[in-house]
Amino acid sequence: MLSFKKIILVTIFLFSSCGFSPLYNGQTSTKLPYKISIQEPKTQNEFIFYSQLTNRLSEGTGKYILNYTIDTSKEDSGLNFDGTVHRIKVSGSVSLKLIDIETGVEVLSDKEEMYLSYSNNGSTAAVLNADRITSKQLMVLLADKVADRISLTVIEKNL
Numbered sequence: 001m002l003s004f005k006k007i008i009l010v011t012i013f014l015f016s017s018c019g020f021s022p023l024y025n026g027q028t029s030t031k032l033p034y035k036i037s038i039q040e041p042k043t044q045n046e047f048i049f050y051s052q053l054t055n056r057l058s059e060g061t062g063k064y065i066l067n068y069t070i071d072t073s074k075e076d077s078g079l080n081f082d083g084t085v086h087r088i089k090v091s092g093s094v095s096l097k098l099i100d101i102e103t104g105v106e107v108l109s110d111k112e113e114m115y116l117s118y119s120n121n122g123s124t125a126a127v128l129n130a131d132r133i134t135s136k137q138l139m140v141l142l143a144d145k146v147a148d149r150i151s152l153t154v155i156e157k158n159l
Contacts, residue, residue: 035062036098036150045070045139049094052143057150064107068096068146072135077117088131091115092138096146098153108153112145114138 038059041047049070053059071093078087092115098108116138118130 035060035064037061037065037101039065039067043070045072045092045135048136048139049143052140053147056144056147063101065099065101066096066150067099068094070094070139070142072138085120087117088120089115089117090131090134090138092142094142094146096149098150107157108150110149112142112149114141114145116141 036057036059038050038053038057041050049068053066073091075089075091076085076087077089079085091113093111093113095111096108097106099106116134118127118134120127122130
């Protein structure tokens with residue numbers, strides 16, 4: 001006879017497997033490639049952002065154009081009792097617009113925000129390296145959030 005635990009596990013499995021479909025299935029991956037032209041980068045942060053987006057979305061000369069504006073800022077985050085800074089917070093935001101080239105209709109307009117921080121302790125070289133790596137990671141994460149948002153829009157609006 002089956003144990004009570006096995007019956008519960010089989011029941012949970014059967015109920016949890018119905019009604020859900022994965023975001024990255026075969027239909028989604030065939031809709032996105034080469035449909036979106038991405039604005040050319042002008043700064044180092046934009047280049048990192050652009051590179052990650054092209055990895056995720058496979059840029060082409062398609063039906064849509066993605067325009068974006070990146071803003072970053074730094075602020076002191078952690079202070080000791082004597083007022084010395086030991087953490088730096090790097091904030092970034094991307095305002096994006098996905099526009100249908102043929103009609104000029106704005107399909108998506110959104111803003112994604114994120115922040116990371118790094119330690120300000122150590123040698124000058126270590127702090128500069130931490131700043132560079134944190135900025136790069138921030139751009140990659142923002143690009144991933146934008147790619148996910150565009151993927152969800154493609155699914156929702158059946159583009």
